[in-house]
Amino acid sequence: MPEQRVVTRFAPSPTGYLHVGGARTALYAWLWSRKHGGEFHLRIEDTDRQRFMADAEEQIKDSLQWLGLDWDGPILRQSERLEKYRLYAEQLIKDGHAYVSDESPEETKALKEQWRNTAAKNGQPLRYRGRDRDLSYEPGRHVHFRWPDEPKRMVITYFEHPRKPWKVSVDPKAAPSAFEDFVLVKSDGYPTYNFAHIIDDKETGVTAVIRGDEFTSSLNKYYALYDALGWGRERPAFYHVPTILGPDKAKLSKRHGAADVRDYRAAGYLPEALANFVALIGWNPGGDREVFLDLKELMEVFDLSGVQRSPGVFDEEKLRWLNGEHIKALGVEALFRRAVAAGFWTVGDAAYDERVLGMSAERIRTLAELKGIREGYFYHRPKVTRKRLVGSENPQTVGVWLERVLRDLSGLPDVDWNAQRIENVLNDLRNELDLEPKQLYPVLRIAATDADRTPPLWDLFETLGKEETVARLDAAQSLVA
Numbered sequence: 001m002p003e004q005r006v007v008t009r010f011a012p013s014p015t016g017y018l019h020v021g022g023a024r025t026a027l028y029a030w031l032w033s034r035k036h037g038g039e040f041h042l043r044i045e046d047t048d049r050q051r052f053m054a055d056a057e058e059q060i061k062d063s064l065q066w067l068g069l070d071w072d073g074p075i076l077r078q079s080e081r082l083e084k085y086r087l088y089a090e091q092l093i094k095d096g097h098a099y100v101s102d103e104s105p106e107e108t109k110a111l112k113e114q115w116r117n118t119a120a121k122n123g124q125p126l127r128y129r130g131r132d133r134d135l136s137y138e139p140g141r142h143v144h145f146r147w148p149d150e151p152k153r154m155v156i157t158y159f160e161h162p163r164k165p166w167k168v169s170v171d172p173k174a175a176p177s178a179f180e181d182f183v184l185v186k187s188d189g190y191p192t193y194n195f196a197h198i199i200d201d202k203e204t205g206v207t208a209v210i211r212g213d214e215f216t217s218s219l220n221k222y223y224a225l226y227d228a229l230g231w232g233r234e235r236p237a238f239y240h241v242p243t244i245l246g247p248d249k250a251k252l253s254k255r256h257g258a259a260d261v262r263d264y265r266a267a268g269y270l271p272e273a274l275a276n277f278v279a280l281i282g283w284n285p286g287g288d289r290e291v292f293l294d295l296k297e298l299m300e301v302f303d304l305s306g307v308q309r310s311p312g313v314f315d316e317e318k319l320r321w322l323n324g325e326h327i328k329a330l331g332v333e334a335l336f337r338r339a340v341a342a343g344f345w346t347v348g349d350a351a352y353d354e355r356v357l358g359m360s361a362e363r364i365r366t367l368a369e370l371k372g373i374r375e376g377y378f379y380h381r382p383k384v385t386r387k388r389l390v391g392s393e394n395p396q397t398v399g400v401w402l403e404r405v406l407r408d409l410s411g412l413p414d415v416d417w418n419a420q421r422i423e424n425v426l427n428d429l430r431n432e433l434d435l436e437p438k439q440l441y442p443v444l445r446i447a448a449t450d451a452d453r454t455p456p457l458w459d460l461f462e463t464l465g466k467e468e469t470v471a472r473l474d475a476a477q478s479l480v481a
């Protein structure tokens with residue numbers, strides 16, 4: 001039997017940029033469709049006019065493209081489809097599944113209050129219903145969905161796991177608010193998310209709805225709407241993926257330092273590393289492997305059945321580690337190209353660039369660190385202060401060390417200026433002076449770079465060259481002379 005065609009979509013609201021959670025949802029939907037040779041659509045859910053941000057759509061598209069997530073067909077914008085939603089709303093009104101109400105927000109609040117009071121007195125479930133006076137639909141009025149007077153308990157599947165679907169039962173007695181007559185069209189003529197997304201998913205042939213599990217509490221409403229629209233048998237499969245938590249186990253937010261995709265880009269993360277990282281939050285590929293170098297590798301192993309039921313935890317340190325692994329895997333040439341393209345490297349001397357990048361690739365975690373290394377000490381002589389140089393040592397002692405290092409390194413013939421020989425010279429000197437590496441080397445490191453962490457000193461000195469190394473050590477020595 002041919003496999004069913006897979007159509008997924010990503011449906012961000014342009015009320016903010018693409019954050020980590022959104023990126024994960026988009027990635028799962030993209031992987032799932034691409035894996036099955038299906039389609040992946042992009043839909044902009046711009047019906048909340050109050051929170052609308054003019055540049056959000058562009059930024060979201062830019063972030064998706066940067067991550068390598070391409071979409072099929074034109075972008076659907078809900079604001080361009082108001083007439084369509086209105087027609088469906090009218091059909092629902094005609095069929096008795098919806099009604100028009102002219103309550104103002106204040107009245108709704110009061111009605112809800114009143115409902116609560118009387119319902120509580122009469123021992124009824126607290127289930128708000130709009131004021132239904134058989135009005136005709138016109139701008140300025142809202143359209144409410146109409147639940148039956150005695151709604152029945154519903155069993156919904158919020159993750160259509162092929163082997164073990166995740167289900168929940170929703171009981172009007174226990175959760176009356178899940179059976180409120182929710183709004184389909186607002187008084188400004190815009191549909192609600194609850195209404196519009198169902199029409200759009202149906203019209204674009206979506207077969208799998210992959211989204212955050214904050215929608216689970218509304219899923220019974222969507223079931224009811226599908227039935228009311230006559231599409232009960234053609235519902236897409238729902239896959240609500242668990243929330244992402246911060247390290248303190250609270251729902252992930254900016255407070256945890258979690259940023260938008262564009263912020264990670266600006267901080268020097270590689271898109272494939274960020275994709276690798278978000279994919280692993282709450283999804284278990286099976287086995288120990290954690291590094292997936294590109295979307296193709298992820299796609300090969302991705303399966304919705306690996307999505308875990310418990311929330312995933314966002315671990316920034318892991319992201320840094322993964323990014324470092326991806327950087328290492330690039331190789332010097334690609335690292336050079338990517339760093340230049342992303343604005344983290346300025347082309348200088350080709351051979352020197354290659355040596356510096358080759359030496360740095362193993363130890364950096366972000367491309368931004370390259371910029372610091374380049375500007376900090378490879379292409380510029382750092383301005384070292386006496387205080388930094390001396391640290392907790394005695395200035396005179398430091399002066400003596402530097403003098404001896406200068407003498408021995410200057411004595412190394414130019415043809416022998418290589419990491420191995422430099423290391424030997426420094427080791428011999430340490431033995432002579434009876435010094436530990438951790439006494440002498442930090443001083444030399446600061447003297448040459450003003451940085452606390454660098455590649456090994458001998459590699460560094462080799463790359464800087466004899467003349468430059470000696471000049472820097474000499475300048476440092478004059479601070480303590």
Ligand code: GLU
Pocket residue numbers: 010011012013045193197210211212
């Ligand atoms: N606009 C909704 C959101 O941004 C989309 C939810 C869905 O994928 O259906 O959360």
